[in-house]
Amino acid sequence: MSESSSKHSIYVGLFIFIGMIFLLGGILMVGNLHETFKKKMELVSVFDEVNGLQTGANVWFSGVKIGKVRSIELNKNRKVLVTLAIETKAQQFILRNAKTKIGTDGLIGNKVVVIYGGTENSDPVRDGDTLRVGSTYSTENLMNTLQKNNDNLLAITTDFKTISHKLTMNEGTVGKLLNDNGLYDNINAVALSLNEASKKADKLIGSLNDYSAKLNKKGSLANDLVTDTIVFNSIKKSVSELQKMTTTANAIMDNLKKASSNPNSTIGVLLHDEESGANLKNTIKNLESSSEKLDEDLKAAQSSFLLRGYFKKKEKEATKANSEK
Known part of the structure; x- marks a missing residue:
């Protein structure tokens, strides 16, 4: 009996020892000890x-x-x-x-x-x-950043709310544009006008293109004016002569104005002195009557027997010269 009891005690002690080892190992593993x-x-x-x-x-x-x-x-x-x-x-x-x-x-x-x-x-x-x-x-910094973002988002949504309210209440340019049919019609009319202006501009550009094409066509007047230096120089010379003529005419007119404004000059006397004008008219009338009498005298001389042969001879020479031509 004593021997079996001692063996039993040994087995129990060994079992407890092994259990303690496993327990210590588990504690070390779980507690990271x-x-x-x-x-x-x-x-x-x-x-x-x-x-x-x-x-x-x-x-x-x-x-x-x-x-x-x-x-x-x-x-x-x-x-x-x-x-x-x-x-x-x-x-x-x-x-x-x-x-x-x-x-x-x-x-x-x-x-x-x-x-x-x-x-x-x-x-x-x-x-x-x-x-x-x-x-x-830190997390606190993260939360502060999130709070700032929330505040910014709240401000943005508030602004959008204000804008949407103005749009629905027909306030502001965009609100009036969305709700005012008259304003929309005006803008539509302006758009149509701009469209028409664009079409006319396209036609003008087409005309300019045609004109530029004609400029490049050889033999045409426009091409000669652009490329032919002789024609250009002739036109330039003509313009220069016209400018000279204009300058001369202006000078003549200035002299006439100055002379007419001077009562002592011939033109000034004719323009301003009535008596001289009347005398000039009488002189012209006398010259006309004198020329008529001179014509009558010449006809009478041609009919006289002394000069009749001379005038006939001159008439024959003139007729012969005309026939030879």
């Missing part, structure tokens, strides 16, 4: 505010968890000193000029510390190095 035994290095970052970051929060680098937040303290400058426990195997990937920021594990998840950036020519971090803080875009 196995990371406690990994080698760690410390990095420090100083934030203005941590937005609810807590001790034990995860540290991420390129989407991979590489450590935890070991401690959060306030320093004498009222800054937040955050100490990070980083796995030593990730040390080679974190550069000394990398930056840190506060992020979230999902949109509304727990706060985490994100390490990012760094240039390739920089050395890896060392234990105790301080990383600079980069720009942090």
Whole structure:
């Protein structure tokens, strides 16, 4: 009996021991306590505010968890000193000029510390190095941005509401255009007038094209005027002569005006002195009567026997000259 009891106790103790091992392993796996035994290095970052970051929060680098937040303290400058426990195997990937920021594990998840950036020519971090803080875009900032967008959207919808109200109430140019048939008819008439003007402009352009085509047609007057330098020079010379004639005529008229305005000149006397004009008329009448008497005397001389032969001879010579032509 004693031997069987001792064996039973051994089996029970062995079973309890194995159970304790499995229990410890489960606790380590569930609680992630196995990371406690990994080698760690410390990095420090100083934030203005941590937005609810807590001790034990995860540290991420390129989407991979590489450590935890070991401690959060306030320093004498009222800054937040955050100490990070980083796995030593990730040390080679974190550069000394990398930056840190506060992020979230999902949109509304727990706060985490994100390490990012760094240039390739920089050395890896060392234990105790301080990383600079980069720009942090928190949920609060996101909500503020969304609030501003909501305010802008509200202002836009309010403006659209005002515009639509004015349109329906026949206010403004567009509202009157939509509701006033008379204004629409006027605009339609203007559009038709513009259409007619466009057609006339097309006809005018067609006429100009025809005229330009005739200019290019050789032998035509228009082409000669444009291309023939002889015709052009002749026209130019004619215009120059006309200008000279016009200038001369203007000078003659100016002289006549000056002479007529002078009562001492011959023309001035004829225009202004009535007695001289009357004498000139009598003189012209006397000349006319004298010429008539002279004609009568010449006819009488032709009929006289002394000069009759002479005049007949002259008449025969004139007739012979006309026949030879």
